Amino acid sequence: MSGPGLDDRVRAVVDSGRCSGCGACTLLDDGLSMRLTPEGYLRPERVGASTATNDAPAAFDRACPGRVVRAQRPDGSRRHPILGPVAGCWEAAATDPELRLRGSSGGVLTALSSWLVANGEAVATLGAAADRDEPRRTVPVVIRSRREALDAAGSRYAPVAVASHPAALDPAAATVGKPCEIAALRALASSEPAPLLLSFFCAGTPSARSTDAMLDQLGVDEPLDDLWYRGRGWPGRFTARGRSGREWSASYDESWGGTLGPTVQWRCKICPDGVGESSDITAGDFWRSDERGYPVFTETDGFSALVARTPRGLDVVQRAVEAGVLTVRPIDPDEVAGVQPLQRNRRTTLAGRLTGARLAGARLPRYRGFGLVRLSLSTARTSVRTARGTFRRVRAGAADGS
Structure with a gap:
């Protein structure tokens, strides 16, 4: 038996591409668990009877990053x-x-x-x-x-x-x-x-499939004893260590820029x-x-x-x-x-991306207090190009990661 309204809310976020895979919704219901999809992303699935309380849907609405994210203004900052x-x-x-x-x-x-x-x-x-x-x-x-x-x-x-x-x-x-x-x-x-x-x-x-792709590109041909993406130096190398002690590696630019990031x-x-x-x-x-x-x-x-x-x-x-x-x-x-x-450009052009996605019919989270429209004015031309590009990709059915 599902929780009162929780399953419908979770499903709506997942089906519309708004889920970040954070897993917080599973804290509201022990019958939900995070599972890798065939595309390689974590998404909540119902795996058992619901333990959700009556206030779980409201808590989900307040906390799920696929529904709302609020800018913070703590005292002293x-x-x-x-x-x-x-x-x-x-x-x-x-x-x-x-x-x-x-x-x-x-x-x-x-x-x-x-x-x-x-x-x-x-x-x-x-x-x-x-x-x-x-x-x-x-x-x-x-x-x-x-x-x-x-x-x-x-x-x-x-x-x-x-x-x-x-x-x-x-x-x-x-x-x-x-x-x-x-x-x-x-x-x-x-x-x-x-x-x-x-x-x-x-x-x-x-x-997760991009990690597998990276290992395939490096020719890894044995079970792994360890794998790290960065660190052990700065920025560090993507490194896989086999159980035999053999290592394969690629630079940060090659791994993140070439295979993982896309x-x-x-x-x-x-x-x-x-x-x-x-x-x-x-x-x-x-x-x-x-x-x-x-x-x-x-x-x-x-x-x-x-x-x-x-x-x-x-x-x-x-x-x-x-x-x-x-x-x-x-x-x-x-x-x-x-x-x-990346952080600077993403935040200053996000209003354009959101506008393009919304015009193309995408369902989006609500973002409160970030001043995104004001930030977009400093990069107006880029924001307009971003809106147009996002509109085309979403209309083409690419709102799943492109």
Whole structure:
């Protein structure tokens, strides 16, 4: 027996291409579970009897990123048009050289995950890591030690539903998740103590099939012992290690730019928040850039852009610095936006993309408070071209990731 109205709401989001695969809806009903579709994306499926309460549909309407995403304006922060709320902004890196090396940029989230557990501020940190049995897939993991934080270090450019884990709303824990997951958890926790929420700059979720395609291109011909997409250097290489110890790898530009990135799902391409503004703390790459302002992917020591968004997040960062966990240099948020062209361009042209998709008949989430129309005025010509291109693709039936 399905929950009162919940199944219909979930199905409408999935069928219209608005699902991000965050998994938060499964927290409302134990009979829902996240499953990979044939296209390689995570989507909720009913696998058992419903446990949904009568208020589950309203909670879903409030929290599902496929229905609504709200810009955040927490007390103690100022709002940046690209980065969202900012209470503090730094160039940062983990002081522990192994944590920094393993991390995708400066190892900041890995260092915080380890430190929060070690000093007793969190009973655990929830994150994502390679599936031990099948490393080409990614699963939520609970981190309770430095060793487990190291094992989970590095970006995972693959579907994972951290917000589906039962610990995702544990107020005694910390959760590291994609921006959509953190937005959903923030909304669900609005009436109760929330875990410390950490996020990262996100370019979108590729299909799991693109990881398989990458392995095929590299000629991987044996079961895997490990697979990492980045880290172990900055930006790091896509690397697969077979059970024999043999390794295959490709550069970040080859893997993300050539194979993984082109399969990012449709919902991510209409995302207003790739910078995790619903979090307490967000980290991302603080790229070195060329004369055009575009990132340079030469291997070097990693640096993170670190943004505290709430007083709670600011307090955590300041104490982590005092404890010697992080080394930081204050920077202007404009510096971060300047070396994140994807996030900058996506937000400033999103109004055009949404207009084109809507005119073509696509059903879209509601985005509240982002000022997208105002931002589009700074890139009017590009926004118009984006609207036209999106209109053509959606009309051609390509609102599934193109």
